[in-house]
Amino acid sequence: MRKYDDDNDQKTNKERWLLTYSDMITLLMIFFILLYTISSVNSTKFLQVATSLNKTFEGTNYVIGQYSGNSxxxxxxxxxxxxxxxxxxxxxxxxxxxxxxxxxxxxxxxxxxxxxxxxxxxxxxxxxxxxxxxxxxxxxxxxxxxxxxxxxxxxxxxxxxxxxxxxxxxxxxxxxxxxxxxxxxxxxxxxxxxxxxxxxxxxxxxxxxxxxxxxxxxxxxxxxxxxxxxxxxxxxx
Missing domain, CATH: 3.30.1330.60 (OmpA-like domain)
Known part of the structure; x- marks a missing residue:
């Protein structure tokens, strides 16, 4: 009976690497999603932000996306x-x-x-x-x-x-x-x-x-x- 338990323990230990492997794959997937997101920044919105900051320091009004206001x-x-x-x-x-x-x-x-x-x-x-x-x-x-x-x-x-x-x-x-x-x-x-x-x-x-x-x-x-x-x-x- 003890030998049977030992066999199960050994089998479990041998398969633990799968948990580590799956965690690593998940982290890699998240990493690549983040890279993709950064590379896909909306250029129009980015330009609005840059222009608005410039206008704010010049003393004019700002426009960011759908929001606007006084400088x-x-x-x-x-x-x-x-x-x-x-x-x-x-x-x-x-x-x-x-x-x-x-x-x-x-x-x-x-x-x-x-x-x-x-x-x-x-x-x-x-x-x-x-x-x-x-x-x-x-x-x-x-x-x-x-x-x-x-x-x-x-x-x-x-x-x-x-x-x-x-x-x-x-x-x-x-x-x-x-x-x-x-x-x-x-x-x-x-x-x-x-x-x-x-x-x-x-x-x-x-x-x-x-x-x-x-x-x-x-x-x-x-x-x-x-x-x-x-x-x-x-x-x-």
Whole structure:
């Protein structure tokens, strides 16, 4: 009985090489499949990747397969432009003692320059004061070289208006913003395709209209240098 077991053990030991051989064959098959896969790279997709990386570093958009988007470099350049404008604006405001008339901030839309209505307009009027035309032109020249879209927004307080020229605060806010744009386009030669006008009237106050000081803050024209992320929403590009 023992001899029979020994014979089986010897037979098993002699056949173990088959396991090793099969493992080796399997590994070789996987190896050659990998080689074949590498040698069959889709040249079109590879070219897209290479081109997209190049464009990204040049500051344009990227396209990889079915995906696309804005270049990271564009955003960095946009932020640098905003920082440069901030420095120039700050110097301009200080040099001309306009701290109470011109302010700026950066929000999710971009750089927002707020011009108090008392700087530009008489009460109830949309005509820009002749002596402040130069102020607007100097601000416009700072913005002229920026590639961003620009939106000029008009705001009023909640005091009703109803005269021969304007029947509502909406009309007053729109015409004021439009007159600012006319100077930016006609006198500063800014690209009209990149500028839009919005009038919010009394309906977007930044503070409650509960006293004269707050109402004065709400009466303003904002020049918004739009973040490049908003470019995709602009029509007829």
């Amino acid at each position: 990271i470099i564009n955003s960095i350049q946009s932020n640098n432009n905003e920082n440069n404008i901030e420095i120039k604006l700050n110097e301009f405001i200080k040099q001309n003692n306009l701290q109470n008339m011109v302010t700026y901030k950066i929000d999710e839309r971009g750089l927002v320059i707020s011009l108090n209505d008392a700087l530009l307009f008489d009460t109830g009027s949309a005509d820009i004061k002749p002596e402040q035309k130069t102020t607007l032109m100097r601000i416009g020249n700072m913005l002229k070289t920026m590639p961003n879209y620009i939106r000029v927004e008009g705001y009023t307080d909640d005091v009703p208006i109803n005269n021969d020229k304007f029947h509502s605060n909406w009309e007053l806010s729109v015409i004021r913003a439009t007159n600012v744009v006319k100077i930016l386009v006609d006198d500063v030669n800014m690209d009209p395709k990149k500028i839009s006008v919005v009038g919010y009237g009394e309906y977007r106050p930044i503070v409650p209209n509960d006293n004269d000081k707050n109402r004065q803050l709400n009466r303003r024209v904002d020049i918004v240098i739009m973040n490049t992320d908003y470019n995709k929403w602009e029509p007829n590009k």
